[in-house]
Amino acid sequence: MLYPKMTKSRMVFDLNGVWDFKLLQQGEKGILEQNQIFKDMIPMPVPSSYNDIYEGRKFSDHVGDMLYQRNFVVTSQMLYHRLLLRFGSVTHKAEVWINGTLVGDHKGGFLPFQFDITDIVSEGVNQLTVLVNNIVDNTTLPAGRLEYQRFPGMEEELLNLPNFDFYNYSGIMRPVVLYTAPKNHVDDISVYGKQDGSFFWAVKVKGQGKIDVKLLDQKYKEVFAGEGNEGNGRIDSVCLWDTEHPVLYRLAVTLTGEDGTIDYYEEEFGFREIEIRDCRLYLNGKPIYLKGFGKHEDSPIHGRGFDMVYNVKDVALLKWIGANSFRTSHYPYSDEMLQLCDREGILIIDEVPAVGLHTGFTATGLLGGTPNGTWTTLKTAEHHRQVLRDMIERDKNHPSVIIWSVANEPASEEDGAKEYFEPLVKLAKELDEQKRPVTLVTYKGSNPTTCKVAELCDILIINRYKGWYEIEGNMRGAAALLKEELEGFHMRCPDKPIMLGEYGADAIAGLHDLNGRMFSEEYQVEFLEAYGEVFDSLPYITGEHVWNFADFATAENVKRVNGNKKGVFTRERNPKMAAHFLRQRWK
Numbered sequence: 209m210l211y212p213k214m215t216k217s218r219m220v221f222d223l224n225g226v227w228d229f230k231l232l233q234q235g236e237k238g239i240l241e242q243n244q245i246f247k248d249m250i251p252m253p254v255p256s257s258y259n260d261i262y263e264g265r266k267f268s269d270h271v272g273d274m275l276y277q278r279n280f281v282v283t284s285q286m287l288y289h290r291l292l293l294r295f296g297s298v299t300h301k302a303e304v305w306i307n308g309t310l311v312g313d314h315k316g317g318f319l320p321f322q323f324d325i326t327d328i329v330s331e332g333v334n335q336l337t338v339l340v341n342n343i344v345d346n347t348t349l350p351a352g353r354l355e356y357q358r359f360p361g362m363e364e365e366l367l368n369l370p371n372f373d374f375y376n377y378s379g380i381m382r383p384v385v386l387y388t389a390p391k392n393h394v395d396d397i398s399v400y401g402k403q404d405g406s407f408f409w410a411v412k413v414k415g416q417g418k419i420d421v422k423l424l425d426q427k428y429k430e431v432f433a434g435e436g437n438e439g440n441g442r443i444d445s446v447c448l449w450d451t452e453h454p455v456l457y458r459l460a461v462t463l464t465g466e467d468g469t470i471d472y473y474e475e476e477f478g479f480r481e482i483e484i485r486d487c488r489l490y491l492n493g494k495p496i497y498l499k500g501f502g503k504h505e506d507s508p509i510h511g512r513g514f515d516m517v518y519n520v521k522d523v524a525l526l527k528w529i530g531a532n533s534f535r536t537s538h539y540p541y542s543d544e545m546l547q548l549c550d551r552e553g554i555l556i557i558d559e560v561p562a563v564g565l566h567t568g569f570t571a572t573g574l575l576g577g578t579p580n581g582t583w584t585t586l587k588t589a590e591h592h593r594q595v596l597r598d599m600i601e602r603d604k605n606h607p608s609v610i611i612w613s614v615a616n617e618p619a620s621e622e623d624g625a626k627e628y629f630e631p632l633v634k635l636a637k638e639l640d641e642q643k644r645p646v647t648l649v650t651y652k653g654s655n656p657t658t659c660k661v662a663e664l665c666d667i668l669i670i671n672r673y674k675g676w677y678e679i680e681g682n683m684r685g686a687a688a689l690l691k692e693e694l695e696g697f698h699m700r701c702p703d704k705p706i707m708l709g710e711y712g713a714d715a716i717a718g719l720h721d722l723n724g725r726m727f728s729e730e731y732q733v734e735f736l737e738a739y740g741e742v743f744d745s746l747p748y749i750t751g752e753h754v755w756n757f758a759d760f761a762t763a764e765n766v767k768r769v770n771g772n773k774k775g776v777f778t779r780e781r782n783p784k785m786a787a788h789f790l791r792q793r794w795k
C-alpha cells in the first residue's frame with residue numbers, strides 16, 4: 209500500500225487533531241445505526257492511545273467499544289478527484305461511518321487501511337465516526353482471553369487478559385489523512401535494486417492508462433527511463449544502500465489515464481542485497497553482525513500513539529549506542545519509522561502482531577492454561593495470513609527491512625506448530641519479490657530437542673532469560689547453560705545463522721548494589737556482559753538484540769514494577785549503566 213504523499217497530482221489533507229471521544233458500554237453502539245447524536249463526548253487527541261489521557265483505571269482498562277468523531281470539509285475542487293480516507297492504524301478493530309453510513313471495517317491494530325469515500329461524501333461539512341474495539345481474544349493478533357469475573361456481593365465484570373507482555377494500548381494510534389488521486393491512479397508500486405545496478409519494478413493501477421517510469425538519484429537526476437507496468441532496468445555506477453551510506457533512489461511513476469489525466473508518484477528504495485550463507489548474514493556481500501534491540505512503540509502519555517519526536521530520538525539513541533538494527537517487536541511499526549530507518553541506515557526485522565500464540569505460557573504468567581492446546585484452541589490462522597500479506601505489501605520496498613518475522617514466542621514445541629507455520633513461511637516467500645529471509649522468534653520451551661519449526665527458519669532467532677527468570681543471580685551458571693543450548697541449535701542446524709532476539713534483566717533506574725543483586729543497574733550490566741562473552745566465543749552467532757531498548761508499560765502483575773524495566777534506557781529515554789556498557793561493546 210502506497211504511503212499518502214503530496215505529489216503534482218495528489219493532495220493530502222490532515223485529519224489529525226482533537227476529536228470527540230466516548231467510551232461505549234455494552235449495547236450502546238446501536239445508537240450508531242439509528243444515527244443519533246452521542247452525548248458527553250470528551251476531547252481526544254488523534255493520533256494517540258486513548259488510555260493515558262484521562263485518569264481512572266475504569267477509563268484506561270476499558271474493555272470493548274469506543275467512539276471517535278469529527279467533522280471535515282470537502283471542497284468542490286476535491287470532488288474532481290477520487291477521495292481516499294486512510295488510517296495509519298486503529299487498534300484492534302474499526303468500523304468507519306460517514307454521515308451515518310457504514311463505509312467499511314477493518315481488523316488488525318497495527319497496519320494501515322483505506323476506503324474510497326468519493327461517492328459517500330458531499331460538498332461542505334461531513335461527519336466522520338470511527339467505532340473502535342480493543343478486545344484481544346483467540347481470534348485476534350495479538351491474542352488474548354476474555355473472561356467474566358464475579359466477587360462476592362459485586363456485579364460481574366468483563367476482563368480482557370492479554371497473552372502478551374505489553375499494555376493493551378488502543379484507539380486511533382496512527383495518523384488519519386484524506387487524500388486525492390485521479391480516477392485512473394497508481395494503486396501500488398513494487399521496486400527493488402540489486403548490487404549490480406539492476407532493478408525491477410511493477411506497478412498496479414486502479415483504472416486504465418499507460419505507465420512511464422524514471423529513476424532519480426539522490427540529487428533528483430534522471431538516471432534511467434522506461435515504460436510499462438512491469439520491467440527491469442540497470443544503471444551504471446550504482447551507489448549501494450548500507451548502514452554507513454544509506455543511499456536512496458526514487459522510482460518516479462507517471463500514469464497517463466485514458467482520459468488524459470496524469471497521476472504521479474515517487475517511491476523511494478535502495479540498491480542492496482541480503483543473503484544468508486554458511487551461518488552468516490550478508491549485506492551486499494559483506495558479513496553483518498546485528499547489534500540492537502527488541503523495541504516497543506511506547507512512551508509516556510502517548511502510549512503506543514504515533515510520536516515522531518520519540519521515533520527520531522530513538523534512532524538518534526540507536527546511533528549513539530552503536531546499534532545497527534532492531535526488531536519491530538511485537539507488531540509492524542508506523543510507516544514513518546520505517547522511512548526514517550531507510551534514511552538513517554538502520555536494519556529492521558519486521559514482525560507481524562503474532563504474539564501470545566501459546567495457551568500454556570506467557571513470560572509474566574498472566575495466562576498460562578492448557579498446555580499442548582494452542583493449535584487446536586486458537587482461531588488465528590486466516591487472520592495471520594491476512595496481516596502477513598498486509599505487512600509485506602506495505603513494507604516490501606523498504607531497504608531497511610531485511611528479515612520478516614512471522615511470530616514471537618509461539619507454541620513452537622507443540623504438535624501442530626509446523627503445520628500452522630509452514631504455509632505462513634511459504635506465503636511470506638511467495639509475496640516478497642526480494643525473497644528476504646523469514647524467521648519465527650522462539651522461546652525457552654522450544655529448545656534444540658523440542659523445537660518443531662527450526663528447519664522452517666532461514667535464521668534462528670531465539671529469546672533467552674537464563675539468569676533472570678531461571679538460575680537467578682548466577683550469571684556464570686546461566687552463561688554456561690546458554691552456551692550449551694546454542695551449541696545444541698548449531699548441531700541441529702549447522703548452516704543457519706543464530707542470533708538472540710531477546711535477552712535482558714529488569715533494572716530499576718537508580719537502584720545500585722555493590723554485590724550486583726537482581727534489579728540493580730549493576731546486575732543488568734553483569735547479565736549483558738555474560739551473554740556477550742558467550743556470543744563472542746561462538747562464530748555462528750550473527751547478532752544480539754537486547755530486550756528491551758526502553759522501559760515500557762505492561763498490564764499489572766507481580767513480576768512488573770510499574771511496567772517492564774528491562775530497558776537499557778528508561779521510558780523517558782535516559783541511559784542506565786547498561787547503555788554505557790553496550791556503547792563500549794558495540795562501538
Ligand code: BDP
Pocket residue numbers: 372373374538570571572616617651671710755772774
Ligand atoms: C519475552 C517476550 C517479551 C517480554 C519478555 C520479558 O517476548 O514480550 O516482554 O519476555 O519477560 O517472553 O521481559
